[in-house]
Amino acid sequence: MTASTTRRTTAARSRIAAVGAIAVAGALILTGCGDQTDKGSTTSPSGAANSAPLFSKLPKKIQDAGVIKVGTDATYAPMEFTEGGKIVGVDPDIAAALGKQLGVKFEFTSGTFDTLLGGLPTGRSDMVMSSLTDTKARQEGLDDKGAKTGTGVDFVDYFSASTGILVKKGNPDGIKTLDDLCGKKVAVQRGTTYEQSAKDQSEKCKTAGKGEISIESFPTDAEAQTRVKAGGAVADLNDSPVAAYIAQTAGGGNDFEAIANPGDAGLFGIAVDKKNTELRDALKAALDATIKDGTYKTALDKWNAGSGAVTEAKINAGQ
Numbered sequence: 001m002t003a004s005t006t007r008r009t010t011a012a013r014s015r016i017a018a019v020g021a022i023a024v025a026g027a028l029i030l031t032g033c034g035d036q037t038d039k040g041s042t043t044s045p046s047g048a049a050n051s052a053p054l055f056s057k058l059p060k061k062i063q064d065a066g067v068i069k070v071g072t073d074a075t076y077a078p079m080e081f082t083e084g085g086k087i088v089g090v091d092p093d094i095a096a097a098l099g100k101q102l103g104v105k106f107e108f109t110s111g112t113f114d115t116l117l118g119g120l121p122t123g124r125s126d127m128v129m130s131s132l133t134d135t136k137a138r139q140e141g142l143d144d145k146g147a148k149t150g151t152g153v154d155f156v157d158y159f160s161a162s163t164g165i166l167v168k169k170g171n172p173d174g175i176k177t178l179d180d181l182c183g184k185k186v187a188v189q190r191g192t193t194y195e196q197s198a199k200d201q202s203e204k205c206k207t208a209g210k211g212e213i214s215i216e217s218f219p220t221d222a223e224a225q226t227r228v229k230a231g232g233a234v235a236d237l238n239d240s241p242v243a244a245y246i247a248q249t250a251g252g253g254n255d256f257e258a259i260a261n262p263g264d265a266g267l268f269g270i271a272v273d274k275k276n277t278e279l280r281d282a283l284k285a286a287l288d289a290t291i292k293d294g295t296y297k298t299a300l301d302k303w304n305a306g307s308g309a310v311t312e313a314k315i316n317a318g319q
Contacts, residue, residue: 052103053289057282062126067105068279070095071125074110075220076238078245078303079131082110090241091129093299094158094287100295101286112219114191117153120273127272127279128153131161131239133193134269134318144196154276155269156283157317159300159308162266163197164243165259166228166236169251173234175259179204183211187224187233190217193266194237229255241305267310267318280315287313 055063062068072091074082080089087108095106108129111119117138119125134155137143141152167175175181181198182205188195195217202213216233218224224236225246236243243258250256272280290296291312300306 050103052101054101054282054286055103057278057285058102058104059276059278059282062104062279065104067107068099068102069124069126070106070108071116071119071128072108072110072130073113073116073220074108075222076131076242077249078305079239079242080108080110080129090159090300090303090305091131093302094290094296095129097290097295097299098283098286101289102282112191113189117150117271120153120271120276121151126276127270127283129270131159131242131268132271133161134267134316135193136319138271139316139318144199151274153271154274154280155267155271155316155318156280156287157267157269157314158287158310159268159305160265160310161239161241161268161308162264163194163261164238164240165261166225166238166243166246166256167234167259168228168231169255169257171257171259175235177259178261179208179210181205181213181235182208183213184235185214185216185233187216187218187227187236189221189224189238190219192238198237225250225256241303241308245303267314268308269316269318284313284315 072080072087074080074087078089080087080091082088087110092106092108095108099106109125113130116125116128116130116132120128134157139152139155141148141150143149163178165175165178167173173180173184178201181201186198188198195215198213198215202215206212216224216227218227221236221238221242224233227233228236240258240260243260247253247256247258270283272283287296291310297306297309300309
C-alpha cells in the first residue's frame with residue numbers, strides 16, 4: 001500500500017488475509033528488565049529497571065505506558081495480516097525487533113487503510129506501520145489534488161518496494177508493464193498510492209492516444225484480487241512483495257501471476273505525528289540498531305522479503 005509516482009510511482013498499499021479484520025496483536029515484544037544498578041538503566045511503570053538499550057530515548061508517556069500503539073491494515077500479506085486471531089507478517093516482526101531495543105511492546109490494531117493516518121493526531125495510535133509509502137504529499141498533509149487536509153506526518157523509512165502487477169494465472173491479457181494497462185480495467189485498494197499511480201498511468205495512456213484506464217477502487221486489496229480472479233479487471237496494483245506472495249499462495253499458486261516493475265521502487269515508512277519528534281528519533285535509532293545486529297534482516301528473510309531491505313534508517317526520504 002505503497003509506491004506510485006507519488007507512493008513513489010508505485011507501490012501503494014500499498015494489503016490479504018481476512019477482509020476488514022480488526023485485531024490486536026499484543027505481547028509481540030518482550031520488555032527488557034535489568035538490574036537497577038546497571039549504568040543507564042531507567043525505570044519502567046512497575047518500578048523495575050528497564051535496561052533496553054534505547055528505552056531512555058522514548059517519550060516519557062510511552063515509557064510510562066510500556067506500549068507503542070500501532071495502527072495498521074492487517075489485510076496485506078506478507079507485510080501484515082491476521083492469522084489465528086493475531087496480526088503477523090513482516091511489519092510486526094520488524095516491530096518486535098525494534099521493541100527489544102526500546103524495551104516496550106508494540107500493539108497492532110487493524111483498521112481501514114485510508115483512515116489510519118487520521119488516528120495519529122487524535123492519539124488513537126502512536127504510529128502507523130502498514131506498508132505505507134513515504135511521499136511528500138503525506139509528509140505535508142496533502143490530498144491527491146494538492147489540497148491541505150492535515151498537518152502531515154514524519155516517516156522513518158524502513159523498507160523498499162516497487163509496483164507489483166497482479167494478473168490472472170496464465171496472464172490472458174499479456175500484461176508485462178504498466179503501459180499494457182492502457183484502455184483496460186484495473187482494480188486497486190482505495191486510499192493507496194497505487195490508486196494514484198493508476199490515475200497517473202491513465203493520464204499517460206491518454207496522452208499517448210492509447211485509451212484511459214478504467215479504475216475500480218475497493219476498501220481492501222482482497223476485494224481487488226477477487227475482481228481480477230473473476231475476470232472483471234485485468235490487474236490489481238499493489239506492492240511487489242505482496243503481489244509475489246499472493247501469486248505464490250492464492251489457490252495453491254493457481255490463481256494469479258505477479259509482474260514486478262523494479263524501476264519505480266519507493267520507500268515504506270513508519271508514520272508518526274509531526275509533533276512527536278522524540279518517538280520518531282527513537283524509532284530511527286532502534287531501526288539502525290536492528291540493521292546493525294542482524295535482527296532486521298532475520299525478520300525480512302522469514303517472509304522472503306529480503307530484496308526490500310534498506311541499509312540505514314532515514315527520515316522523510318520519500319518522494
